[in-house]
Amino acid sequence: MFKAVGKKAFMKLMDSLSKGYEIAAPRKFSNKGVFYSAITDAGDIYLGAEFTVEPVKKLFLMPSEWLFENRFNDGKISLQGGVPPQEARKRIIIGVRPCEARGLELLDKVFCSDFKDSSYSKNRERSIIVGLACSKPDKTCFCTSLGSSPAETRGMDAIIFAGEESDEMMLEIITDKAREIFAPLEDAACEEHRKKLESEKKKIKDPVRKINIPDALSASFESGYWKEVSSPCVSCGVCTYLCPTCHCFDLVDEERKRLRCYDGCCFKDFTQQASGENPRPTKRERYRQRVFHKFDYFRKNFGEHLCVGCGRCIRHCPMKIDISEIAANAPKNK
Amino acid sequence: MLKELKAISKELLKTKRVDVILAYKRASDGVSAMPCFIFEEKDIDKMILDSYCVYNLSNYIKDFPDKKIGIVAKACDIKSIIVLLQENQLKRADVVIMGIECHGVIDEKRLCPGERPVQDIGFNEKCRSCKSPLPAFCDYLLKEEEERGKTGRASEGDGYASIRKLEAKSPAERLKFWEEEFSRCIRCYACRQVCPLCYCPKCVADQTDLAWFSRASNLKGNMSWNVVRAIHMAGRCVACGECERACPVGIPLMELNKKIEKDVKELFGYEAGADAEQKPLFTCFDKKDPEDFVK
């Protein structure tokens, strides 16, 4: 089911919904980029072609989060969960790209299956995902090689097709949750609109690059290839933090509180053991681990590659390292 | 310039004067540059040299601790090599510096998706305050054959205009500005990893068994991290701009580091990376150092 709505009417609805719901959407900060922000004024919502720097993952698996705090009162120790208390309000997240929604589905396999991570699951339950189809895929995008596409709707409650020049946008409603929220929006849809929606979908260029991820990376494990391709890497962590699917974390105790914060296999200390040993002492081992986790181990464990082809790691890598090319060119044997 | 550079590099590898050459090659998108490491003469043809060569290759010197290194370096990159020499991180005989004439490198940050508008990409902010296209300290000096039309250098100003603008604001405005910037920090430590002068085996930020400051990416933790790093760079930062370029969330790190650079110049007449014989800033003092702030 879809509606053709005026952008102004959409923003007005968002403003009225913000009283009952938490609203998060991309917002453009001049010179800095586009970031997911808490929206108090719907006029701040950015639905243009530029991609957010950080993926929507950061609204579910937070960059840093207090898990619990211990108190010592009257000779008794008590644990208080979630400092500060976690938001209970329902949340509407607008502007989620298909690759990012796919990323959430992959994260669900880790945080929301046999074991439900309490804060991640709560965030998933309370969120309604309104996606945004990509009108201008980037040169770094390769989502079509990994089971997604610029107009894919998996993982979304609704999806928006918003042309930059037009005052109108197409809103395709997928789940009942979305139907309920967008009920107040008048539907101006007609045959002309239906045709327009189809042509909008067709207009979206397929990302230029098709990458063939090899089926069996493991044969190349000992190859000198990994030393060569990892040498420009500076182990900075940007690719990991900005990846919609990377999810490794560190647990640190600080002043009676336990903190969970992002961590990455690219950091030297990631596998530092208390004995002093480090099984991944150089970039070669660490970069190889990153490629293997994404394109070998995760599929062996969960059935799919741990990558959605969003291109953030390539776009923001300070050294322009391209993991898609590196994986595609991995030698067939040692 | 590239032909000469390749010839010199070939010779350096052939005579085993160096074990590896740190240079630039074309990235997989066919437009940008990327760092590359050449161990054999047959790979010399990978080298490129153009305005996309923004990276400070001296960051990789720490990856080759016992090797002799040949490095392709712009004037700004050479300043960080000089600081490494001052701090005994490198022996002079173990590095061969191939200095290249540079009129500016391109800032590819924050490109819009879709087509890459080449003519809209401007020069990197750091190039505006560059003193000279020719490096002064090097083993080989490679000059351009032809006159270059465009330059990234600003014709006037000392490069501190934006610092002065911030200094002129009220303390409350400044605090608001920095709190807003630091609130976006995600503690990825890219600024530290791309810096040639951040070479501590265990960074203060990673010392968690008794932590100096929080690892949480809240305002308190982020401010602590960025301020500590700026202080650790005092008198050492050569304003190569890599930290600001690498920051994924666009924090204006050069506004932090250059403020200290300006202060250090005004208070002590000291400039980082100017002279390899000079001692590091905080290992020396002058009996006449200013003390008006001391009661």
Place this chain on the structure above:
Amino acid sequence: MTDFEPKIVAFLCNWCSYAGADLAGTSRMEYPSNVTIIRVPCSGRMNPIFVLKCLMNGSDGVLISGCHTGDCHYSEGNFYARRRFAVLKSFLGYLGIDPRRFQMSWVSASEGDKWAKLIHELVAEIKEAGPNKMGKE
């Protein structure tokens, strides 16, 4: 605001300033009790990260006090400190942190009266600056 009692941390060098503060005490000079003293061997031992940690964790003010230049027990420690903290002082101001919150002084072992006067002034200035909101998350 009148109830606000600032919490101030003071790093004193063992040979001059600590002795000077001690002299103020033995001479029964009265001065505000808002200052917690940490003894260091020399002002040259001081690391800017100590000052930063205090301010980030809620101290309303930090003071470093050492020997007068030329009188350092270790000859030169205070010269190094002077350079280091000139940079920190200017930088903290640039970040928007009230400059009154970080101060430095030279107090010799015989200057008990200077110490008492210094603390009176320091506490008054920090009271005016108000509570440090930084450490309160």
